[in-house]
């Protein structure tokens with residue numbers, strides 16, 4: 001990620017935002033997440049400093065669309081646990097000329 005693509009947020013603002021995302025995240029209710037609930041309590045995958053899960057590999061449905069973070073942050077993608085954060089997926093789209 002180069003400087004141009006970094007959001008203009010201070011480290012404190014980033015930390016605040018991350019806390020907000022983690023507190024509102026509904027991944028725990030998702031069938032895809034259930035596979036990994038014992039090994040890791042990971043969530044908030046859409047957030048730029050979190051991204052892909054270290055455990056989840058198989059996509060079995062994604063409920064991100066109904067999560068309050070999704071509308072609040074104007075997200076457009078899904079399956080953040082396997083496909084990486086919103087920002088990473090945006091960058092991939094741009095590279096692919098979408």
Ligand code: SF4
Nearest residue numbers: 025026045046064067
């Ligand atoms: S959009 Fe998905 S990954 Fe992001 S906080 Fe909501 S449920 Fe979690």
Ligand code: SF4
Nearest residue numbers: 027030062063080081
């Ligand atoms: S990012 Fe989407 S698919 Fe992955 S666990 Fe969260 S709700 Fe489920």
